[in-house]
Amino acid sequence: MTRPASQPATIPPIGQNLTDLIGNTPLLRLDRFVPHGNLFAKAEWYNPGQSIKDRAVWGIIREAERDGSLSGDKIILDATSGNTGIAYAMIGAARDYRVRLCIPAGVTPTRLKILRALGADVILTDAAQFSDGAIIEARRLYADDPDRYFYGDQYTNEANWRAHFDTTGPEIHDQTQGRITHLVVTVGTSGTLIGAGRYLKSRNPRIELVEVQPDSPFHGLEGMKHMDSAIVPGFYDPGFADVKMGIATEAAYKCVVDLAAKEGLLVGISSGAALSAALDVAAENPDGVVVTILPDSGVKYLSERFWDDI
Ligand code: PMP
Numbered sequence: 001m002t003r004p005a006s007q008p009a010t011i012p013p014i015g016q017n018l019t020d021l022i023g024n025t026p027l028l029r030l031d032r033f034v035p036h037g038n039l040f041a042k043a044e045w046y047n048p049g050q051s052i053k054d055r056a057v058w059g060i061i062r063e064a065e066r067d068g069s070l071s072g073d074k075i076i077l078d079a080t081s082g083n084t085g086i087a088y089a090m091i092g093a094a095r096d097y098r099v100r101l102c103i104p105a106g107v108t109p110t111r112l113k114i115l116r117a118l119g120a121d122v123i124l125t126d127a128a129q130f131s132d133g134a135i136i137e138a139r140r141l142y143a144d145d146p147d148r149y150f151y152g153d154q155y156t157n158e159a160n161w162r163a164h165f166d167t168t169g170p171e172i173h174d175q176t177q178g179r180i181t182h183l184v185v186t187v188g189t190s191g192t193l194i195g196a197g198r199y200l201k202s203r204n205p206r207i208e209l210v211e212v213q214p215d216s217p218f219h220g221l222e223g224m225k226h227m228d229s230a231i232v233p234g235f236y237d238p239g240f241a242d243v244k245m246g247i248a249t250e251a252a253y254k255c256v257v258d259l260a261a262k263e264g265l266l267v268g269i270s271s272g273a274a275l276s277a278a279l280d281v282a283a284e285n286p287d288g289v290v291v292t293i294l295p296d297s298g299v300k301y302l303s304e305r306f307w308d309d310i
Helices: 053-067 082-096 109-117 125-146 156-175 191-203 251-262 270-282 304-310
Strands: 027-029 041-043 074-079 097-103 121-124 150-153 181-188 208-214 243-248 290-292
Touching: 027 156, 041 053, 041 156, 053 150, 053 156, 074 082, 074 125, 082 097, 082 109, 097 109, 097 150, 109 121, 121 125, 125 150, 125 251, 156 290, 181 191, 181 270, 191 208, 208 270, 243 251, 243 270, 251 270, 251 304
Parallel strands: 041 290, 074 097, 074 150, 097 121, 181 208, 181 290, 208 243
Antiparallel strands: 027 041
């Protein structure tokens, strides 16, 4: 019997766990932005927690279970501006861990509801100190009672970038049949850049890595860090990328709106920053194969003011 065209060729097997759904995200071609078809985007909202951070957090938890630093009686603790927290809460719920998260108070009510729905215990920190205030509070809690917690410490834990070395990098290599010439990545912890970048360079040292940061210390690019003015992540290497680009928050908003209108993709603000940078790289390299990463879904950002200006 022939299969109707709408039916997928492969159906996932029964009995998969939540964590089996992490990774193996689609690579989309953004033809509506670049007609000559050399710009591709990794759709990270396909992860079960709707962001790329599922990969890093699952890597951190799996490694901690393996080396014994995380056992059933410990509380998972970390500082996070959002997506990492959702990933911890989601995987924690599925694997029976208690999760305590330090989060800057400015986070949207929807984000807090998601975290609480998934059972996380949220500690709000000074909004004016952004993610650095949350990091300082998590460090304090851990220092006060180290036996009580497994401190995931996404900013220094090497399992973060290794998750991208093991999954994100190989997927991009295979999905482009090794033809990728440029990888354009936003940085927060820099786990994605360092891990995926290191893997891709190991396959082809000529691949150019483009690091995307906010263009100023005061920005609305959630999940991203302006490295010159923030606590620098432990494994971040300022000399690692071949090119660095600073993106304005307004430019990112515009690309988010355009992605929804032109491609039907509702993505987060850092995805707009990634696209803004990737469009320049694709225009400068018409014969290249440019890949960028769209880190999360836009659903969590629908209360942002920029949507009202359309
Ligand atoms: N965009 C968003 C929305 C994020 O949550 C993050 C993670 N902080 C990033 C980009 C940057 O990813 P990474 O931590 O791997 O540098």
